Amino acid sequence: MTDSLTAATDVDLVVQPGDGALIRVPAGGRLRIVDTEGNQAVDTLFYDADDIANRYSAFDTIREQGAVYLSTGSRLLSGRLDELAVITSDTCGRHDTVGGACAQESNAIRYGERTRHQHACRQTFLAYGAPAGIGQRELGHNINFFMNVPVDARGSLRFDDGISGPGRYVEITATRDVLALVSNCPQLNNPCNGWNPTPVQLLGRWT
Amino acid sequence: MQQERALLVPTHGGFPDVTEYRIVSRGYTHDVPGDAAWSTPLRAGRHVTLTSLGAGANASVLLFGPDRLDRLNVPDTLKAQLSACIRPPMVLMSDRGLALASVVASTLDWHDCLTGFVREPLLVTELAKHGLGEHDLHGSVNFFSRVTPAGDERGTLTWSPGHGSEGDSVTLRTELDLLLVLSTSPHPLAPAGYEPAGVRVEVAHAPHVDAEDASVLFRPESARALEMSRRSVA
């Protein structure tokens, strides 16, 4: 696979666990997320850059592709069924969009009150989304790149060890101008980050 | 269509002026026809029973908490209770980690929540009545519908025809004051031309919740969400 993206990039950003980014990807631009050390969940939301009410919808995306997991070819749809972006390259294999983002409030429910004041993705979403007018009402259900949440025919769901590895990446191509709101997940209490959150690299190429 | 069974009861004897009266609700039933939308505020501590009035009904439900900002969070609900569908005795959780409602009974062991809903103008209008709009949409529970994962590499999903029959029912217990928004449009994966049945909504007072309650005992996560709802009105 040619690696033209690293040759001349418009964005080259290392995001530490517990940190995030808000990136405007122009139509036709490619954003690559690199799992630098492996098994790292990257919680991501997409918005139409011209109208943030037209935002990524996990369940519309799942239904329209007739499958739970995201991978190469998955069209990332908004609630209006507009295509915001497409996954155009994926060396991991599959990604979750059912498991949602960790939050202080859901950590307290899942792991007990002692975890309430740990870093959490929805804190990052609110902090990085604010300049674009993205507040609590505008937080839809997100994508968890590199996260493995198997769903089976009996209707059970679990968080498994990741299937990603060092250097694996996923790349999206924007169909229209979009905002990518990214949180590199700091979760310490389940295997989604291999119990050890690590940095990710964001590479953007717009031409 | 709406059968009110409210009574006016004097608050302290006699037959004084009307300001001395309070309304004591004994609940009600309301039939929502197929292909319609409806919404209602619900007080905490009610049983809300949805009953399918024919084969193949679908009730896509959105839930909002007391401030109408906090709302149902399907991903949090699923991951806290390790389920890919809604069934008793799961607790329906909000963004803020509160138990909005508990599923206390169901004749079906599977209610879909992975495939969203049809964004019908009627549903959007129903939200607008409460000052809500596109920003407030969230993953729905599609009662009486089943979409089965194949368990394969891509997680293929298949809508199951004939899942619900006439008379199937599901009962929620409201844990906080809620706004319920309901659409009886066909499930979005139902074939074109599908005529959905209506759904009966029955609201009644729920019995007192004790420590032996199935939802309290279900999982520690379910119990903690119920506790958080109690704290939110402490």
Ligand SMILES: [Zn+2]
């Ligand atoms: Zn997280």
